[in-house]
Amino acid sequence: MSRSATVTRQTSETNITVRLDLDSAAYDPPQTGHGFFDHMLDALARHARLGLNVQATGDLHIEPHHLIEDAGITLGQALTQALGDRKGIERYGSAFVPMDETLAHVVVDLSGRAHLAFEPETLDVWGAAGGMSHYHLREFLRGLCNHGGVTLHVRLLAGREAHHVIEAIMKALARALRDAVAVTSGAMPSTKGSL
Numbered sequence: 001m002s003r004s005a006t007v008t009r010q011t012s013e014t015n016i017t018v019r020l021d022l023d024s025a026a027y028d029p030p031q032t033g034h035g036f037f038d039h040m041l042d043a044l045a046r047h048a049r050l051g052l053n054v055q056a057t058g059d060l061h062i063e064p065h066h067l068i069e070d071a072g073i074t075l076g077q078a079l080t081q082a083l084g085d086r087k088g089i090e091r092y093g094s095a096f097v098p099m100d101e102t103l104a105h106v107v108v109d110l111s112g113r114a115h116l117a118f119e120p121e122t123l124d125v126w127g128a129a130g131g132m133s134h135y136h137l138r139e140f141l142r143g144l145c146n147h148g149g150v151t152l153h154v155r156l157l158a159g160r161e162a163h164h165v166i167e168a169i170m171k172a173l174a175r176a177l178r179d180a181v182a183v184t185s186g187a188m189p190s191t192k193g194s195l
Contacts, residue, residue, distance in 0.1 A: 003181075004051070005081035009074040013066040014058035020078040021051030022181045030054040032071065034064050036130030036163075040137075040170045041071075047174030050181075068136045072143025079148040083181070086110060091189040093179035097172040102159025106172035108180045112149035112195040116142050120156040120165060129163035137166050141173075149195075 003022040010016075030041035032054060045052035054075070058067030083089065093108040118138045125134045145152050152173075159165045188194060 003082045005078040007074050007078040007081065009070055011070065014056060014070040016056040016070050016074045018074045018078045019053040020082050022082050024051035025049040027051050028053045032056040032067060033058065033060055034067060036132045037064065037068055040166060043167060043170050044174045047171045048178045064131055064136055065139060068132065069139040069143050072140035073147050076144040076147030083110065086112065086195045087188050088183045088185050089189060090180055090182045090184045093176035095172045095175035097168045097175065099164045099168040102164040102168045103157040104168035104172045105155040105157060106169060106176045107153040108176040109151040110149065110180050111151050113151055114145045114149060115151040116145045117153040119154060123156055124160060125162055125165050126160050127162045129166055132166065133162060134165055137169060
């Protein structure tokens with residue numbers, strides 16, 4: 001059974017296609033028109049060891065919010081399709097990732113229920129990286145959770161500089177997701193018998 005999906009989302013603000021393969025590490029460099037966001041999607045694919053391709057255009061002349069949020073929505077939809085009934089997956093993943101002065105902790109539950117706890121929004125994070133702030137990251141993750149059926153807890157244990165904060169969180173997400181999507185049994189990972 002192939003655990004892959006291709007999803008396209010087109011609105012008056014963005015046009016996004018996400019191709020996701022949970023069992024392949026082969027991927028193409030993302031092309032969104034936003035250099036730093038491409039860098040983060042590349043980090044996500046590499047550290048999660050996922051086959052991920054994101055092709056997107058958006059109203060970047062306004063600001064990156066719509067592009068980044070809609071990419072999260074589309075990735076979440078692709079994740080839902082690729083996971084299927086979620087039978088046999090590990091379901092949970094957790095990772096700490098340091099980046100110089102920054103330390104991020106991300107915990108994932110592929111429960112089918114959407115929830116985002118995003119601690120960095122309460123902290124004093126400095127500025128933006130290439131026009132992408134930790135608030136844009138929050139909207140990306142919110143889209144991923146809502147459309148991917150993901151419970152996600154993001155904690156920032158140290159760090160204030162936006163580039164390091166965003167990158168450490170994305171890499172921690174990648175490593176946690178890598179563990180959570182792994183097929184480790186033939187059983188449904190729930191006492192309810194379904195997710």
